[in-house]
Amino acid sequence: MSGQLRYIEVAERRARLAAGQRLAGAARADSPEEVAESLVALHGTDPASVFLAVGARLADAAKTVPETERALYEDRTLVRMHGMRHTVFVFPTGLVPVVHASTGLTVAARARAALIKDMAKAGAPDSEWLAEVEASALAALARRGEATAVELAQDEPRLREQFVYAAGKSYEGVHTVSSRLWRVLGVEGRVVRGRPLGSWTSTQFRWAVAPPSPELPVAEAQSELVRRWLAACGPATEADLKWWTGWKVTDVRAALKAVGAVTVSVDEGVGYVLADAVEPVGAVEPWAALLPGLDPTAMGWQERDWYCPPELRSALFDRSGNIGPTVWWDGRIVGGWAQRPDGEIAWRLLDTEGVGREARTAIEAEAARLHAWVGPTRVTPRFRTPLERELAAA
Numbered sequence: 001m002s003g004q005l006r007y008i009e010v011a012e013r014r015a016r017l018a019a020g021q022r023l024a025g026a027a028r029a030d031s032p033e034e035v036a037e038s039l040v041a042l043h044g045t046d047p048a049s050v051f052l053a054v055g056a057r058l059a060d061a062a063k064t065v066p067e068t069e070r071a072l073y074e075d076r077t078l079v080r081m082h083g084m085r086h087t088v089f090v091f092p093t094g095l096v097p098v099v100h101a102s103t104g105l106t107v108a109a110r111a112r113a114a115l116i117k118d119m120a121k122a123g124a125p126d127s128e129w130l131a132e133v134e135a136s137a138l139a140a141l142a143r144r145g146e147a148t149a150v151e152l153a154q155d156e157p158r159l160r161e162q163f164v165y166a167a168g169k170s171y172e173g174v175h176t177v178s179s180r181l182w183r184v185l186g187v188e189g190r191v192v193r194g195r196p197l198g199s200w201t202s203t204q205f206r207w208a209v210a211p212p213s214p215e216l217p218v219a220e221a222q223s224e225l226v227r228r229w230l231a232a233c234g235p236a237t238e239a240d241l242k243w244w245t246g247w248k249v250t251d252v253r254a255a256l257k258a259v260g261a262v263t264v265s266v267d268e269g270v271g272y273v274l275a276d277a278v279e280p281v282g283a284v285e286p287w288a289a290l291l292p293g294l295d296p297t298a299m300g301w302q303e304r305d306w307y308c309p310p311e312l313r314s315a316l317f318d319r320s321g322n323i324g325p326t327v328w329w330d331g332r333i334v335g336g337w338a339q340r341p342d343g344e345i346a347w348r349l350l351d352t353e354g355v356g357r358e359a360r361t362a363i364e365a366e367a368a369r370l371h372a373w374v375g376p377t378r379v380t381p382r383f384r385t386p387l388e389r390e391l392a393a394a
Contacts (some may be wrong), residue, residue, distance in 0.1 A: 005265040008235050010306045014331025015284050021297045022057040024287040032068045040228045041089040043294035044080045046382035048201040052292035061373040073195045082187040085246035097213040100189040101221035108188040115180045122163035133158045146194040146206040149178050226255035233300050235264050235271035243302035268303045288362035289328040293381035298323045308333045312350050315387040324385030329359045338391035345371045346391045
């Protein structure tokens with residue numbers, strides 16, 4: 001019928017996910033850079049999640065740790081920095097100016113204003129003092145190349161200045177200038193997180209001065225980010241994109257218009273794809289995957305019923321909405337997994353519909369593949385979920 005939107009059914013969305021998110025066997029990548037380019041961003045709040053997300057998508061998973069460390073800390077083709085929704089992500093270096101202009105500037109302004117306001121409320125030194133400390137700290141970081149917050153506080157002792165946050169509230173606490181300032185500088189794109197102090201699972205890290213990058217017009221950057229996101233995640237709804245970016249709906253709509261997004265029909269209502277992605281996508285070979293907590297595929301959309309049955313969520317998500325480790329079969333979440341203290345990868349199916357012998361064999365193979373490359377390292381998700389805790393302790 002003329003004028004009728006093309007309907008993209010769930011089966012096709014799952015097929016697009018398999019290829020676009022590098023999860024089907026034939027779609028696996030040769031390098032961490034390829035993974036990051038395909039996914040736009042890897043959640044970096046939990047350092048181990050970055051490596052696990054890359055490993056699930058590499059053709060040769062044995063290369064996961066050395067190649068991801070090379071990309072992050074030697075070649076710096078990947079950068080770990082704050083991005084959308086004031087969340088830490090790992091981005092391809094070429095995307096840094098896009099993220100900074102499209103999202104970081106607004107978030108950074110709020111973060112700096114909040115720091116100055118909180119310090120003023122606590123009777124701490126003023127913004128001029130803060131600017132002086134900031135300049136001194138950045139100079140110290142430039143001299144060192146990379147350094148921890150503790151090391152930098154040795155160079156600039158005023159970073160240790162403390163102030164009471166939210167006095168009289170149930171969540172009152174004592175903050176240091178250092179803990180808040182480095183986060184603000186990170187959101188502003190002036191510093192990035194460098195090599196960790198320990199192994200690839202460590203949450204303790206060094207800071208480094210951010211590499212220079214061009215300043216882009218905000219609208220241009222927003223359009224580019226939406227273009228890349230739709231290439232990875234389309235079809236998706238306006239609500240999905242607003243949630244993922246953290247933007248105002250007017251910015252989302254302007255960017256969709258700028259990239260010439262085409263409207264289609266999905267089960268949630270109106271969705272969007274890029275103009276070159278309207279044609280139907282054929283089925284892919286069935287595939288299995290074990291994805292980590294906060295994986296960009298599991299967290300890629302706000303409306304998740306098409307790949308994550310609602311009845312599974314109480315077991316797989318924590319109270320803040322962070323997803324834990326998941327087991328996938330042929331485009332949907334069917335269970336969860338955990339690593340036990342002895343290194344065993346334990347998994348459990350929560351949705352057995354259509355999960356027969358072929359699926360179980362494929363899932364076992366993925367568990368063995370994960371166990372082989374993780375080796376003696378023990379991985380505990382930063383945000384633990386009910387099923388992960390249960391499986392890890394069993």
